[in-house]
Amino acid sequence: MATIEQSEKRAPWVLLSPALVTIALLLVVPLMFIVVYSFWLRTSVGGVEAAFSLANWQEALTDRFYRDILISTVRIAAITTILCAIIGYPVAYFVARARGVNRGFLLLLLMLPFWVSYIIRTMSWINILGVSGALNSLLLAIGVIDEPIQMLYNEVTVILGLVHFLLPFMILNTYVSLDGIDRALEDAANSLGANPMQTFWEVTLPLSVPGLAAGAVLCFVLGAGTYITPVILGGPTDAMFANLVFEAIITQLDWPLGAVLSLMLLVVLGAVVLTYNRFMGLGQIAKGIG
Amino acid sequence: MSTAVTLNNIVKRFGTFTAVHPLDLEIEQGSFLTLLGPSGCGKTTTLRMIAGLLDPTEGDILVKGQRVNTVPIHKRNLGIVFQSYALFPHKTIFENVAFGLKYRNVPKAQVEEKVKAAMELVQLPNVGDRYPSQLSGGQQQRIALARAIVIEPDVLLLDEPLSALDANLREDMRVELKNIQEKLGVTTVFVTHDQGEALAMSDNIVVMRDGRIEQVGSPWDVYNRPASEFVAQFLGASNLMDVRAEGAGAEKVAVELPQFGKFEVDTTQVPKGNASAKGKLVLRAEKLQLSDTAAKAPTGHVTANGTVEAVDYLGQSVRYFVHVGDEKLQAINTVGQALFDQGAQVQVHFDPQNCTLLGD
Numbered sequence: 001m002a003t004i005e006q007s008e009k010r011a012p013w014v015l016l017s018p019a020l021v022t023i024a025l026l027l028v029v030p031l032m033f034i035v036v037y038s039f040w041l042r043t044s045v046g047g048v049e050a051a052f053s054l055a056n057w058q059e060a061l062t063d064r065f066y067r068d069i070l071i072s073t074v075r076i077a078a079i080t081t082i083l084c085a086i087i088g089y090p091v092a093y094f095v096a097r098a099r100g101v102n103r104g105f106l107l108l109l110l111m112l113p114f115w116v117s118y119i120i121r122t123m124s125w126i127n128i129l130g131v132s133g134a135l136n137s138l139l140l141a142i143g144v145i146d147e148p149i150q151m152l153y154n155e156v157t158v159i160l161g162l163v164h165f166l167l168p169f170m171i172l173n174t175y176v177s178l179d180g181i182d183r184a185l186e187d188a189a190n191s192l193g194a195n196p197m198q199t200f201w202e203v204t205l206p207l208s209v210p211g212l213a214a215g216a217v218l219c220f221v222l223g224a225g226t227y228i229t230p231v232i233l234g235g236p237t238d239a240m241f242a243n244l245v246f247e248a249i250i251t252q253l254d255w256p257l258g259a260v261l262s263l264m265l266l267v268v269l270g271a272v273v274l275t276y277n278r279f280m281g282l283g284q285i286a287k288g289i290g
Numbered sequence: 291m292s293t294a295v296t297l298n299n300i301v302k303r304f305g306t307f308t309a310v311h312p313l314d315l316e317i318e319q320g321s322f323l324t325l326l327g328p329s330g331c332g333k334t335t336t337l338r339m340i341a342g343l344l345d346p347t348e349g350d351i352l353v354k355g356q357r358v359n360t361v362p363i364h365k366r367n368l369g370i371v372f373q374s375y376a377l378f379p380h381k382t383i384f385e386n387v388a389f390g391l392k393y394r395n396v397p398k399a400q401v402e403e404k405v406k407a408a409m410e411l412v413q414l415p416n417v418g419d420r421y422p423s424q425l426s427g428g429q430q431q432r433i434a435l436a437r438a439i440v441i442e443p444d445v446l447l448l449d450e451p452l453s454a455l456d457a458n459l460r461e462d463m464r465v466e467l468k469n470i471q472e473k474l475g476v477t478t479v480f481v482t483h484d485q486g487e488a489l490a491m492s493d494n495i496v497v498m499r500d501g502r503i504e505q506v507g508s509p510w511d512v513y514n515r516p517a518s519e520f521v522a523q524f525l526g527a528s529n530l531m532d533v534r535a536e537g538a539g540a541e542k543v544a545v546e547l548p549q550f551g552k553f554e555v556d557t558t559q560v561p562k563g564n565a566s567a568k569g570k571l572v573l574r575a576e577k578l579q580l581s582d583t584a585a586k587a588p589t590g591h592v593t594a595n596g597t598v599e600a601v602d603y604l605g606q607s608v609r610y611f612v613h614v615g616d617e618k619l620q621a622i623n624t625v626g627q628a629l630f631d632q633g634a635q636v637q638v639h640f641d642p643q644n645c646t647l648l649g650d
Contacts, residue, residue, distance in 0.1 A: 184376035187343055190363045191370040192441060193393030199364075202389075206380045 037259035046253030056260045066244065073241040076155065077224035080162040084170040084219045085212060092174035110168050122161050122232045129157060153235035161229040166222055170215035177211020214284040217276045221269050241265050294319040294477035295340060295445055300349030302335050309335045311501045317479065322471055324480045326488040327498035334449060337481045341447050342366050353444055369438030373450045375430045377422035383433055384418035390441035408440040411470055428459045439474060446478040452487060464491055485525045489513060497521050515646050516572060527575035529619045535569055535647060543647065545571060549594040549615040553642045570648040577644040578621040580610055580636045587639040598634045612638055
């Protein structure tokens with residue numbers, strides 16, 4: 001018979017097993033397939049042929065085309081992350097300082113966008129910035145411009161769409177951090193002679209860095225992996241890395257190349273997450289999401 | 291002695307709730323003043339107004355004769371020790387203590403010197419490189435104190451600084467805190483709900499209740515000559531008995547208690563205006579002695595017979611609940627004397643000079 005101690009040790013594993021099985025079947029196993037595929041060869045009719053070839057890796061790693069898009073993907077994700085931080089921080093600060101019912105209401109407002117499909121939200125920009133969209137109509141009506149301006153389908157609108165999509169993640173994470181700061185710390189800094197601005201730089205900002213970093217990692221990873229935003233709001237030259245994967249697998253039926261490209265993106269984003277984990281610990285993200 | 295802090299008719303309202311009613315207070319330079327009262331009595335609100343963390347709704351606050359109502363907190367030069375210590379978790383202990391000096395244009399060499407001196411004063415000279423989370427609660431408390439005094443504040447404000455500590459540590463810290471305060475001679479305002487702390491540390495105690503001052507006086511005064519029923523009940527254990535007094539204003543006041551008979555209380559023992567015809571006699575529990583019914587009470591003591599109803603053994607002392615006639619009285623006696631069991635018939639006696647009277 002098992003002792004109580006043994007069964008207590010086993011309990012977490014029993015409870016975790018459904019989740020672990022799901023992750024294994026839906027994440028680890030497919031990932032293994034992708035790794036295997038990346039060494040296989042594509043046949044002329046679009047099928048795959050078992051082999052061990054480094055040709056796909058060589059192509060993906062040496063072709064400047066892939067490298068340039070990887071760099072621009074990282075750049076777009078980085079700009080998006082910085083914009084989210086700059087725009088989101090004051091909002092998070094305001095919510096964290098709000099009291100009682102107000103705070104609940106503001107948090108509800110933050111959740112509201114999640115109730116509408118991300119695709120619909122992204123497409124709404126077409127109605128705002130399109131040639132016959134709201135902004136152009138307004139500018140025409142008040143006579144600022146004579147004919148509609150093409151504002152859509154460039155890198156700026158891609159970033160705009162991403163900021164729109166990712167801002168709540170940044171705000172919620174930063175909010176959690178700010179909310180956890182003991183107000184007495186700011187009072188203490190004040191009483192010791194720091195004015196409100198100095199108090200912010202010396203106390204509030206450094207202590208909110210964990211939340212800011214968690215929000216940044218989420219924004220960066222989700223932003224760099226995005227597929228829909230550049231499709232809807234980007235021009236022909238604004239493809240991001242996930243679009244290449246789609247292109248390779250769906251359009252060209254080149255599974256091995258698609259697998260290689262997926263793994264390249266995974267390595268880059270994985271490196272970002274590991275760096276974050278090294279300094280902050282992944283637990284911080286769980287706080288922000290929970 | 292000059293006045294360090296003056297509160298002039300200050301009032302604090304939160305919406306329709308009045309936290310502090312018009313309140314006047316003068317705090318002497320270099321003295322240790324305690325605001326004592328149960329939670330919600332307005333003591334912390336008063337402290338926060340002096341600190342500049344709250345604006346008074348009405349009235350003036352003067353520090354060293356200067357009105358500071360409109361002076362923002364970072365320009366007031368006050369040292370505050372918070373209940374939660376409020377050490378900056380992302381800064382080392384050295385950086386924490388040096389924080390206030392950064393905004394006072396102190397040369398670098400002097401910063402080190404002052405921080406070192408402050409840390410030695412709180413007996414933690416070697417923890418400068420550590421972070422607050424690496425220190426125990428008591429050590430964090432000392433560092434919070436060092437950080438507040440290193441800036442040589444005009445007033446030191448302590449907001450229940452000992453309440454988060456263990457009982458034993460708390461008693462050590464209060465002795466040490468008082469020592470440091472005396473050494474520095476800094477005017478100190480201390481907020482607590484713990485009467486033991488208040489009595490042990492203060493030069494003056496302000497007893498507060500529902501946003502009003504009940505009594506201001508030395509620890510001896512508020513303990514032995516409570517000005518109100520509330521003060522008598524809040525500090526220590528007291529017996530309150532309805533009495534009729536005669537001869538108010540004379541040297542002696544004659545009072546009558548049904549169980550103890552007639553006796554006289556010296557008017558010097560009675561705060562002015564309290565010796566009215568009807569009133570309450572305040573008798574501290576430790577001034578009421580129990581003895582065998584046959585024993586002879588000391589001269590001058592008034593006596594009565596009673597029955598011990600409950601015995602509460604406290605180690606160095608015993609607390610008895612005794613039925614005397616219709617009254618249920620408390621007596622705290624030292625263990626050195628004979629112990630009585632529940633149900634025992636005893637004689638209770640006290641010296642009338644140890645009583646005080648409250649007006650009706």
